[in-house]
Each structure stands twice: as structure tokens, then as C-alpha cells.
Amino acid sequence: MSNTYGSIFRITTFGESHGTAVGVIVDGCPAGLPITIEEIQAALDRRRPGQSKITTPRDEKDQVQILSGIFNGQTQGTPIALAVFNKDQASHDYTHIEKAYRPSHADYTYTAKYGSRDHRGGGRSSARETLARVAAGVLAQKFLALQGIQITSYVSQVGSIYAPADYTQLDLSQVDNTIVRCPHPETAQAMIQLIEETRDKLDTVGGVVSCVIKGVPAGLGEPVFDKLHAELGKAMLSINAVKGFEYGSGFEGVSMYGSQHNDVFYTDEDGQVKTRTNHSGGIQGGISNGQDIYFKVAFKPVATILQPQSSIDQSGQEITLQGKGRHDPCVLPRAVPIVDAMAALVLADFVLRQRANKVD
Numbered sequence: 001m002s003n004t005y006g007s008i009f010r011i012t013t014f015g016e017s018h019g020t021a022v023g024v025i026v027d028g029c030p031a032g033l034p035i036t037i038e039e040i041q042a043a044l045d046r047r048r049p050g051q052s053k054i055t056t057p058r059d060e061k062d063q064v065q066i067l068s069g070i071f072n073g074q075t076q077g078t079p080i081a082l083a084v085f086n087k088d089q090a091s092h093d094y095t096h097i098e099k100a101y102r103p104s105h106a107d108y109t110y111t112a113k114y115g116s117r118d119h120r121g122g123g124r125s126s127a128r129e130t131l132a133r134v135a136a137g138v139l140a141q142k143f144l145a146l147q148g149i150q151i152t153s154y155v156s157q158v159g160s161i162y163a164p165a166d167y168t169q170l171d172l173s174q175v176d177n178t179i180v181r182c183p184h185p186e187t188a189q190a191m192i193q194l195i196e197e198t199r200d201k202l203d204t205v206g207g208v209v210s211c212v213i214k215g216v217p218a219g220l221g222e223p224v225f226d227k228l229h230a231e232l233g234k235a236m237l238s239i240n241a242v243k244g245f246e247y248g249s250g251f252e253g254v255s256m257y258g259s260q261h262n263d264v265f266y267t268d269e270d271g272q273v274k275t276r277t278n279h280s281g282g283i284q285g286g287i288s289n290g291q292d293i294y295f296k297v298a299f300k301p302v303a304t305i306l307q308p309q310s311s312i313d314q315s316g317q318e319i320t321l322q323g324k325g326r327h328d329p330c331v332l333p334r335a336v337p338i339v340d341a342m343a344a345l346v347l348a349d350f351v352l353r354q355r356a357n358k359v360d
């Protein structure tokens with residue numbers, strides 16, 4: 001199983017949901033980047049389970065430990081190792097899936113691939129692994145901030161309730177004002193209510209995280225296979241429960257004519273190249289054009305529902321499986337920092353690749 005992401009700024013994650021620890025090794029992070037443990041912790045606090053009444057009640061504090069690579073508040077250019085020790089596993093809740101497959105989780109596919117699996121809390125397939133990405137993403141976000149690049153993600157849809165405006169009309173400083181992380185206050189309240197109702201019905205509900213990246217200079221990306229949007233898409237689709245990725249005008253663009261869809265160039269009063277519209281989502285030919293990059297990520301209603309469902313066991317026998325354990329009725333609020341982190345890892349890597357690309 002490949003657990004490594006990135007080309008120059010690379011991460012490798014390790015750990016299982018009910019094992020000893022989950023963590024990350026970051027290679028290729030430049031030396032001299034100022035970073036504190038509090039900054040890493042703050043990002044983990046946004047992702048941690050048990051953070052509000054609408055997330056899984058598994059109460060992990062996710063206290064991060066820096067094992068290597070950071071000294072005197074700065075990265076050293078050496079491998080950075082960050083780890084969180086699991087404290088609140090409750091593995092006894094998972095004996096029912098030791099030899100049975102939850103519909104639409106990864107129990108069957110892991111067994112098909114490896115012949116065995118750590119069934120405790122889904123083992124490696126649990127989204128607990130994403131804490132490692134979030135920890136690494138803090139380093140990438142700090143590095144990008146030095147280049148003037150800012151990433152903001154927010155929940156734009158839960159079930160069929162969506163924010164009635166796009167990112168250009170929302171106050172993105174409000175994302176963390178509500179527990180659901182939608183910056184439109186009325187919509188946020190409706191989303192919270194829907195998640196609570198869904199949880200009380202022992203069901204789950206999906207939604208959309210929208211992301212905007214500002215301050216990206218023109219010229220980042222690669223022209224053929226590692227196109228900037230292709231790498232963003234891969235990064236997003238590697239997040240648990242993600243079912244869709246679209247950037248710029250996405251699927252809606254197909255109903256427009258070229259004359260409507262084309263982003264017309266102009267030069268502003270400072271001599272900067274700009275476009276009057278941004279249907280391209282800030283990327284043309286796999287390379288950033290200096291406009292905002294924006295995209296959407298669709299998350300499914302997650303698999304574990306706390307009600308009986310029909311399934312099969314390892315011998316192929318039909319069974320009734322009663323959902324157990326502590327689960328998210330909706331992953332969207334916790335997915336926001338994961339999307340931030342994965343976007344940052346992609347962008348940081350392309351900034352570093354660009355430094356190797358030109359003489360000056």
C-alpha cells in the first residue's frame with residue numbers, strides 16, 4: 001500500500017485507528033520555517049473526534065508530539081516526525097465485524113487485498129489516519145503563508161441544504177463561528193439541525209466542502225500528467241468518503257457556450273494580468289494563472305449507520321449486522337481541515353518544484 005504523498009514536499013503516514021499511535025513523517029520541508037507545537041495542535045483540534053455534538057463522540061484529545069525535525073521553534077531541514085497516541089479506542093465494540101463486512105466501508109476490500117485486516121475501528125481504513133495529514137498540512141500552510149498563499153475551506157452543503165452564495169459573497173473569516181463550519185449563519189443552523197435529526201434517526205448524511213486558494217502566482221503546476229488540478233483532484237479523492245471533485249465551473253460549465261465560458265484577459269492599473277471571469281478556477285493547461293483557485297469536494301453519507309443492515313460474513317453467509325461503535329453522522333465539519341491540509345500539501349510541493357524549474 002502506498003502511503004506516501006508528494007514529490008519534493010513528501011509525507012508518509014502510519015498508524016491504525018485502534019493501534020498505538022497515528023503519525024506522519026514529512027520529508028522535504030525547507031529548513032528555517034518557524035513552527036510551534038501550538039500551531040499544529042490548533043489544526044488537530046479542528047479535526048479531532050468528540051469536538052462537538054454533531055461529530056463522533058469518540059473523545060480523543062489528539063495531543064501531538066514532535067519526535068524529530070523541529071528545534072528551537074524552527075524546522076531543521078531533516079525528516080519531521082509527528083505522532084498522536086490513541087487513548088480512547090473502545091475496541092470491544094468492533095468484534096461484530098471481525099469476520100463480517102460493513103456495507104460500503106472498506107472491510108471487504110481490505111480483506112480482498114491483504115487476506116486479513118485490523119478490524120478494530122476499521123484499522124488503517126478509518127479516517128483517523130487523516131490526523132497525520134492535517135499535522136503535516138500545518139507545515140505546508142505556514143510555508144505557503146510566507147509566499148502570500150492562503151487556503152480557506154468551508155462546508156457549503158449538507159444533504160440538500162446549501163449556502164445560497166459562493167465564496168466571493170461569503171465572509172470566510174466566519175468559518176469557525178459555528179460547529180458545522182459553514183460561514184453563512186442561517187444555513188449553518190439548518191445544517192446543524194439536519195445533522196442532529198439524521199443522527200437521532202441512526203443514519204448519516206453527506207455534503208460538500210468548498211475550498212478557495214488565494215495569492216497563488218501564475219506559473220505553478222505541470223503541463224502534462226501532474227497538472228495542478230489533477231494533483232488537487234488526486235489529493236482530494238484520497239480523503240476517506242470522498243466521491244467527487246470539481247474545480248472552476250466544473251459540471252455546470254457544460255451548459256455554457258464558449259463565448260460565455262471564456263475568461264477574458266485584461267491588464268489592471270498595476271500592470272498585472274487578470275481575467276474578468278474565473279470559470280477556469282485559476283488553472284489553465286494544468287498551470288495556475290494567478291486568479292483564485294477554487295474547487296468543491298463531495299463527501300458521501302458515511303457507511304456505519306447504527307441500525308441493523310443485511311450483509312455477509314467472510315464465508316459468504318448472509319447475516320444481519322447491527323452497527324456499533326462511535327461514528328460521525330456527518331463528516332463535513334471535520335473534513336474542512338483535511339481539505340485545507342491536502343490542498344496545502346499540493347501547493348507547497350508545486351512551489352518547491354517551481355524553484356527547480358527556472359534559471360532565476
Ligand SMILES: Cc1cc2nc3c(=O)[nH]c(=O)nc-3n(C[C@H](O)[C@H](O)[C@H](O)COP(=O)(O)O)c2cc1C
Nearest residue numbers: 105106125126127240241302303304327328331334
Ligand atoms: C473526517 C471523517 C470521519 C469519518 N468518520 C466515519 C465514521 O465515523 N464512520 C464511518 O463508517 N465512516 C467514516 N468515515 C468514512 C470512512 O473512513 C470511509 O468511508 C471508509 O474508509 C471507506 O472508504 P471510502 O468511503 O472512501 O470508499 C469518515 C471520513 C472522514 C473524512
Ligand SMILES: C=C(O[C@@H]1CC(C(=O)O)=C[C@@H](OP(=O)(O)O)[C@H]1O)C(=O)O
Nearest residue numbers: 017049056058121122126127128326327
Ligand atoms: C476516530 C476518528 O474518527 C473515526 C473515523 C471512523 C472511520 O471509519 O473513518 C470511524 C470512527 O472511529 P473508529 O475508527 O473508532 O470506528 C470515527 O470515530 C478520528 O477521525 O480520529
